[in-house]
Amino acid sequence: MTATKGLEGIVATTSSISSIIDGVLTYRGIDIDDLAEHASFEETAYLLWYGKLPTQSELDGLNRQLGEYAAIPAQVLEQLKLYPKDTNSMAALRTAVSSLALYDPSANDMSPEANLNKAIKLQAQLPTIVAAFAHIREGREPVAPKAGVSIAHNFLYMLTGQEPDEVAVKALDQALVLHADHELNASTFAARVTVATLSDIYSGVTSAIGALKGPLHGGANEAVMVMLEEIGSIANVESVINQKLANREKIMGFGHRVYKNGDPRAKHLQKMSRELGKLTGNMELYEMSVKIEELVTGQKGLKPNVDFYSASVYTTLKIARDLFTPIFAISRVSGWTAHILEQYENNRLIRPRAEYVGPVNQKVKPIAERG
Ligand SMILES: CC(=O)SCCNC(=O)CCNC(=O)[C@H](O)C(C)(C)COP(=O)(O)OP(=O)(O)OC[C@H]1O[C@@H](n2cnc3c(N)ncnc32)[C@H](O)[C@@H]1OP(=O)(O)O
Numbered sequence: 001m002t003a004t005k006g007l008e009g010i011v012a013t014t015s016s017i018s019s020i021i022d023g024v025l026t027y028r029g030i031d032i033d034d035l036a037e038h039a040s041f042e043e044t045a046y047l048l049w050y051g052k053l054p055t056q057s058e059l060d061g062l063n064r065q066l067g068e069y070a071a072i073p074a075q076v077l078e079q080l081k082l083y084p085k086d087t088n089s090m091a092a093l094r095t096a097v098s099s100l101a102l103y104d105p106s107a108n109d110m111s112p113e114a115n116l117n118k119a120i121k122l123q124a125q126l127p128t129i130v131a132a133f134a135h136i137r138e139g140r141e142p143v144a145p146k147a148g149v150s151i152a153h154n155f156l157y158m159l160t161g162q163e164p165d166e167v168a169v170k171a172l173d174q175a176l177v178l179h180a181d182h183e184l185n186a187s188t189f190a191a192r193v194t195v196a197t198l199s200d201i202y203s204g205v206t207s208a209i210g211a212l213k214g215p216l217h218g219g220a221n222e223a224v225m226v227m228l229e230e231i232g233s234i235a236n237v238e239s240v241i242n243q244k245l246a247n248r249e250k251i252m253g254f255g256h257r258v259y260k261n262g263d264p265r266a267k268h269l270q271k272m273s274r275e276l277g278k279l280t281g282n283m284e285l286y287e288m289s290v291k292i293e294e295l296v297t298g299q300k301g302l303k304p305n306v307d308f309y310s311a312s313v314y315t316t317l318k319i320a321r322d323l324f325t326p327i328f329a330i331s332r333v334s335g336w337t338a339h340i341l342e343q344y345e346n347n348r349l350i351r352p353r354a355e356y357v358g359p360v361n362q363k364v365k366p367i368a369e370r371g
């Protein structure tokens with residue numbers, strides 16, 4: 001038995017949800033480039049759950065459900081008010097999602113219909129939790145969700161209490177499409193491992209949020225913004241990045257376990273970052289990002305991943321840095337839940353082996369003789 005560090009190259013399951021083949025990402029066989037240009041996030045979520053794009057009446061039905069479920073239980077809202085105000089926003093989301101299960105009478109109903117319904121509920125409720133926490137930690141009352149608008153629109157509305165402009169809604173909607181699923185990434189794997197014990201969907205999504213939080217995965221989008229802030233201005237990019245590379249520090253938002261020739265999602269986010277910069281008359285974050293890319297790709301051959309340009313996109317949309325990873329979760333919960341449903345459909349416990357490298361033939365010494 002020989003271990004493969006980080007399970008690199010190990011094929012751990014079959015799946016018909018998303019694929020990465022020769023650097024091309026598809027959801028249910030549709031190229032991400034096509035979806036990013038022509039599908040809304042709600043259509044994309046439907047595609048992930050049901051395996052096909054919705055007709056207009058199916059989409060209307062899903063939107064109605066999302067609207068009905070968007071309010072979170074009053075108890076969860078009250079609990080959010082008890083969290084320390086400086087709670088990490090992903091920790092708050094993880095805890096709140098876990099507690100949603102306590103107030104859902106169908107939490108342990110394992111029928112496929114109940115699980116699909118809970119997937120839609122989770123999709124509807126995550127944005128409400130994230131926006132509510134953003135207000136509560138500042139001592140403000142949360143803004144209640146409204147029905148009849150898209151998830152992107154509703155989220156921006158709940159965050160600011162004002163009607164968002166169309167450009168911002170469109171940009172966020174496209175970012176949500178791009179982040180919705182990604183084969184067997186770490187958080188999706190965590191979700192599948194959890195539910196493969198036949199634990200409930202809330203446990204699976206709670207595990208996934210915990211895995212997404214780390215800076216080697218979803219947490220990288222926030223870490224990219226920390227780096228951009230540390231650099232401060234375009235004049236400092238070269239010296240700071242060269243120093244980091246010389247120190248063999250990781251440059252956040254670069255590199256990928258699967259893509260070695262570039263992440264197909266990054267170009268969409270780069271374009272969005274450029275267009276939003278132009279529209280707002282402030283191109284500095286975009287220009288700094290392009291310069292960083294030139295240096296890192298030039299010197300290390302590493303390409304930007306999905307997290308790199310999303311940092312400048314969200315900042316230009318005036319979203320607080322520590323909400324970037326929760327926004328990733330708002331999108332990825334569609335993929336996590338699609339994978340959870342797929343795991344339940346054809347389940348087997350996920351239980352790999354470990355290659356033992358510790359001491360052998362040890363004995364229990366009397367306590368007085370232990371060093
Ligand atoms: C949504 C997402 O999860 S996308 C990924 C988000 N994460 C990040 O952006 C964090 C920065 N990137 C990384 O840490 C890595 O590239 C990962 C975690 C994404 C992939 O990691 P792995 O496949 O395990 O690659 P690994 O860490 O082994 O890197 C291979 C080599 O490239 C280097 N490398 C990889 N990424 C980077 C980076 N961002 N900056 C500098 N060097 C890097 C490593 O130091 C290593 O060099 P070495 O062989 O000289 O030691």
Ligand SMILES: O=C([O-])CC(=O)C(=O)O
Pocket residue numbers: 179181182184185186217256257258305306
């Ligand atoms: O697939 C991965 O390893 C990470 C990633 O890009 C994602 O989850 O979107």
